[in-house]
Amino acid sequence: MYFRLIRNDIVKSKVITFTTMIFVAAASMLVSLAAILIVNLTGALDALMTKAEAPHFMQMHAGxxxxxxxHSFAEENDKVExxxxxxxxxxxxxxxxxxxxxxxxxxxxxxxxxxxxxxxxxxxxxxxxxxxxxxxxxxxxxxxxxxxxxxxxxxxxxxxxxxxxxxxxxxxxxxxxxxxxxxxxxxxxxxxxxxxxxxxxxxxxxxxDFSKIGEFESEYASAGLEANGPTVTYTLFKMMNAISDGMMIAVILLISALVVAIAFMSIRFTLLAKIEDDYREIGVMKAIGLRLSDIKKIYMAKYVSIAAVGSILGFILSLLLKGKLLENIRLYMGESENASYALVLGIIGILIVFLAIVAYVNFVLKKFRKISAAQAIRFGTSQEKKASAKRFSLNQNRWFNTNIFLGIKDVLARKGLYTTMLIVLVIASFIIIVPQNLYNTISSKGFIQYMGIGGYDLRIQTNNSDKTDEIVNAIEHDNSVSKYAVMTTKTFKVKTNNGTEENIKVELGDHSVFPIEYAEGRAPVRDDEIAFSSINAEEMGKKVGDIITLLSEGNEKALTVTGIYSDVTNGGKTAKAVFSDSSANIMWTIICVKLSDISLVDSKVSAYSDEFDFAKTSDIDEFVSQTLGSTISAVEMASYSAIAVALVITILVTLLFMKMLIAKDRYSIALLKALGFSNSDIKVQYYSRSFFVLIVGIVLGTLLANTLGEVFAGLLISSFGASSFDFMVNPIQAYLLSPLMMAVMVLFATMFGTSNAGQTKISEHIKE
Structure with a gap:
């Protein structure tokens, strides 16, 4: 019996059934994909680090x-394997x-x-x-x-x-x-x-025992061993290997969570629409004494079937798409040893989605308890109470066409009904804007200021300190240079809170020439001040205002921490100061150059590279591109996928909502037709409802994307060193193209969803 009921109902409402199944499939696919990618990434990364036997501690040294x-230090230290x-x-x-x-x-x-x-x-x-x-x-x-x-x-x-x-x-x-x-x-x-x-x-x-890496670092520094270069640990190796694909997976996780939420709302739409269609029949079944549980079983059978088919379809789609998304992981890290577990976890994720949908359908069907058999048989539709909108009355209307006014008034009068669609459109806006803003942020030139690099055009790095003056002299006589700064990195020892010593790399120079963004505090400007990268500050337990003791020229030097900044260079463990020191060895020198004409960058890179073959001259845009290129590409792919998902969601949800609304408003539509409103008038009213909700949704979605979305994105970006940042928004994309795309989708879905609104017959729906 249930099979026949399901088949007949699907044949009767093919569009709604198919749309609901697509939502379930999309939610299941994204959850499964996220699970598969996470397990494969962690498994492949662990396999790479294990097979390669990656070092737990690496000190790079020049000189x-x-x-x-x-050898003596290693032999005598009981922590060294x-x-x-x-x-x-x-x-x-x-x-x-x-x-x-x-x-x-x-x-x-x-x-x-x-x-x-x-x-x-x-x-x-x-x-x-x-x-x-x-x-x-x-x-x-x-x-x-x-x-x-x-x-x-x-x-x-x-x-x-x-x-x-x-x-x-x-x-x-x-x-x-x-x-x-x-x-x-x-x-x-x-x-x-x-x-x-x-x-x-x-x-x-x-x-x-890797858990003692902190103690080992202190012992290495206290021993005064070679340290003329960056220091990197096993944890940082893993983070750097995982960051590009990790950010893509994080974006997919965010999108999947939002799509699951929308899937639930869509199921609510279709259920309410179906209940409206069957309102009189439900009343009859209750009137003849059919138990509530039996009535629910009829609807549960259909939605359990839809959820099951959608979940299976979503899992199949995730298997088809995982190969493309796993390409980068497989190339850089190899196959995951946990691949079989990935499929199991993907299936578990889909089962959770399936069971959640079944539970939610059962919850929504509790609405049957509130249906009065007498009213259902008499009116054939629910008799909802509308909120009064007295302040928004037709006789005071001076701004809108009558049909547009009635459409807006209906939204204001039935806020609860339209809230669900509003939430979906807010989420859709969020899905479009947040990944795009994230991509625009990390791919913009200004982002380097959140990564410990100032806003200059050329970067000339040399390890030959004897020839630094030669480069500076050439730059000073170059008319195309508007300003420059010489930044010299040296290694110093600092005393920690427990009395041990650690090595830190301090960049000395005038940090006001090419300022960077600080998560907290400001740049150092006096000899007794210092700023730390966020990783350094966290490891050393320092915050703005704290005092550190640094060993300089054989003496202890007390410095106040004035700022904490993000850094992607040199393992993210750096510091900045302005004091002078002639005793510490120079690790490297970077000459930062700003040109008066940006179009000269390529020619200047070529000229300085030829003239100073002992130094590395780079276009700073190229430096950022090569440093963050794979991460930017991963986020870009995720952002475009998010746009596609959000637009499809917008179409399907609007379509479902319009279908539900038409079913619910059959009596009202019949009454409007009896009063002389034409089919086109009625459609305009529904268009105005959609667009009014759309405008509010886009405004709220944009506000949330640039506030709450910025917090979410900040959590992602902080994973590779940027502890604080502001979204760099492309206004054309965020405020014009994205709303325009959503508006087109809503218009299309509304036209299709209301195509049969005028077919409502007055005689069938006005009984009294």
Missing amino acids: EIDRNRL EYQIVEFLGMDGSQISLGYNSLANSVQDNGLSIQNEQFDYLLDLNGNIINVSDGEIYVPVAYMRDNTTKVGEIAVISGKEFTVAGFLRDSTMNSSLSASKRFLVSNQDYAELKDLGDLEYLIEFRLN
């Missing part, structure tokens, strides 16, 4: 190194050609390495430790992703030819957020090129 002292010193032979990008492409414009510190013997292995795309032969070179997977080179092509490094034998995964330098990239060559080839590059060292440790 002389005392191997015996390091393994340690090694890895050589990294830095090569200027102009000396590296991959196929037909030069790396002259690469902002990465590209260098050669040999395969490690103890841990921190470089892996091929099958997850195996690479054994490289003479004449072969393995290239970082990032250069495969951007189509710089292919297997079998010729690579030329400082005049020596290699064959690209494959691509490598590097647990420590995979991410674009990492400033360095390792190329793998054989021991013999490395020895031949060793005198042609700049030698740096990666001092790496694996600990017996």
